[in-house]
Amino acid sequence: MVICVDDHPVLLKGLVKNVRSSVPQAEVYGFTAAEEALSFSLAHGCDVLFCEIELYQRSGIWLAEQIRQRFPMANIIFVTVCSEKEHARDVFRLRSSGYLTKPATRGQIAEELRNLRYAVVASPAFSTDS
Numbered sequence: 001m002v003i004c005v006d007d008h009p010v011l012l013k014g015l016v017k018n019v020r021s022s023v024p025q026a027e028v029y030g031f032t033a034a035e036e037a038l039s040f041s042l043a044h045g046c047d048v049l050f051c052e053i054e055l056y057q058r059s060g061i062w063l064a065e066q067i068r069q070r071f072p073m074a075n076i077i078f079v080t081v082c083s084e085k086e087h088a089r090d091v092f093r094l095r096s097s098g099y100l101t102k103p104a105t106r107g108q109i110a111e112e113l114r115n116l117r118y119a120v121v122a123s124p125a126f127s128t129d130s
Contacts, residue, residue: 002028004050005037005063006079011102015050015079015109022110023126034058038066046074047120048097048113053080061090068094073118079104 002019006012009032016030031037034055041049049067051060064076075097091099097117100108113126120126 001041001045002026002048002050003037003041003046003067004028004030005032005034005055005060006030006052007032007055008052011052015104018104018106018109019050019113021106022113026126034060034063034066038063041067042070046071047126048075048077048116050077050079050109053078061094064094064096075116075118075120077112 002023004012004015004019006015012030012032016028020026020028029040031040034051035058037049037051046067049064051063053060055063060078060080064078067074067076076094077098077100078091078096079100079102081102095117098112098115100112116126
């Protein structure tokens with residue numbers, strides 16, 4: 001299960017499209033609010049979270065913390081316009097799987113998915129054989 005979060009609908013649509021093209025067999029869902037994404041994850045799980053750091057109501061850091069508490073083996077990949085220096089302490093503390101600056105290309109997303117911190121063993125969509 002892949003969850004993508006960006007409060008800009010156009011950027012979210014592009015992110016979801018690029019993730020789906022990188023792992024066509026995976027279930028990929030997009031949300032514009034951290035609370036909605038968290039609620040969905042609690043009901044359905046989360047293997048990979050692609051998340052903007054700066055969101056309008058709750059930050060992506062907050063969401064990543066919540067996901068990490070509930071799903072310790074979830075892979076967190078920040079896709080953001082924020083400079084690495086701004087949030088480096090939080091990104092390292094959360095042991096994120098990756099960090100991409102916008103706009104993230106299909107190739108960059110595919111590379112992050114090939115190098116996840118935690119293997120997604122329950123899903124053949126993330127097989128390293130493909």
